[in-house]
Amino acid sequence: SSRSATGDAAYDASAIQVLEGLEAVRKRPGMYIGSTGERGLHHLIWEIVDNAVDEALAGHCDRIVVTVLADGGIRVEDNGRGIPTDTAPGQELPALTLALTVLHAGGKFGGGGYKVSGGLHGVGVSVVNALSSHVVAEVKNRGHLWRQTFTVGVPDGGLEQVRPLEPGERTGTTVTFWASPDIFETTHYNFETITSRIREMAFLNKGLEIVVRDERPAADEVADAVE
Numbered sequence: 001s002s003r004s005a006t007g008d009a010a011y012d013a014s015a016i017q018v019l020e021g022l023e024a025v026r027k028r029p030g031m032y033i034g035s036t037g038e039r040g041l042h043h044l045i046w047e048i049v050d051n052a053v054d055e056a057l058a059g060h061c062d063r064i065v066v067t068v069l070a071d072g073g074i075r076v077e078d079n080g081r082g083i084p085t086d087t088a089p090g091q092e093l094p095a096l097t098l099a100l101t102v103l104h105a106g107g108k109f110g111g112g113g114y115k116v117s118g119g120l121h122g123v124g125v126s127v128v129n130a131l132s133s134h135v136v137a138e139v140k141n142r143g144h145l146w147r148q149t150f151t152v153g154v155p156d157g158g159l160e161q162v163r164p165l166e167p168g169e170r171t172g173t174t175v176t177f178w179a180s181p182d183i184f185e186t187t188h189y190n191f192e193t194i195t196s197r198i199r200e201m202a203f204l205n206k207g208l209e210i211v212v213r214d215e216r217p218a219a220d221e222v223a224d225a226v227e
């Protein structure tokens with residue numbers, strides 16, 4: 001390939017390091033999210049929303065939308081600057097790919113240290129990726145919509161440039177994830193749990209609008225459907 005031999009070696013070594021990192025999270029999820037029960041399941045949402053709130057704390061985002069999808073996935077969208085989609089000098093991969101696949105030191109419950117919220121982008125999102133059967137990351141920045149999808153933490157392909165942004169279309173980041181059913185005892189979210197925690201976050205961040213939506217059919221609708 002066009003890369004130098006060392007480039008390839010470095011690239012392969014870092015790819016292996018990424019896989020080992022994600023595997024470590026899947027082997028001992030409790031070290032990173034506390035438990036694989038209902039609390040751990042909801043912790044995935046807090047990890048993602050924390051990143052969007054950090055962008056609001058940085059003064060670049062004033063609206064976050066959290067949606068519980070009909071199929072049990074969670075979508076978190078903000079109108080911030082967008083996770084960087086360029087490849088930094090000396091890097092092999094775009095910052096977005098690195099944010100979702102490189103395990104950062106200092107997981108919440110293990111791996112040394114503690115999570116400092118406010119200003120640290122993406123400390124925990126690679127953990128969410130490792131513990132999700134599927135993740136879709138979409139970023140609007142640099143005049144385009146970019147997308148990259150992941151299966152059990154591994155990129156399905158490279159970062160794709162999907163389309164140019166419409167005139168006036170705002171920048172932002174959207175991450176959608178489906179918690180892995182073979183890791184979590186339950187993958188059913190409790191809407192009340194989400195809204196009460198999000199309400200606290202909104203109180204702590206005046207000026208930030210956080211919308212929470214539930215697209216799942218209401219229980220009685222499901223009952224009707226069963227008949």
Ligand SMILES: Cc1cc(C)cc(-c2cc(NC(=O)[C@H]3COCCO3)[nH]n2)c1
Nearest residue numbers: 051052055076080081083121125173175
């Ligand atoms: C919904 C969601 C999920 C995740 C993992 C990150 C984010 C996120 C991350 C950021 N911003 C950044 O990463 C910073 C980093 O540097 C310049 C661009 O803005 N905004 N929003 C949003």
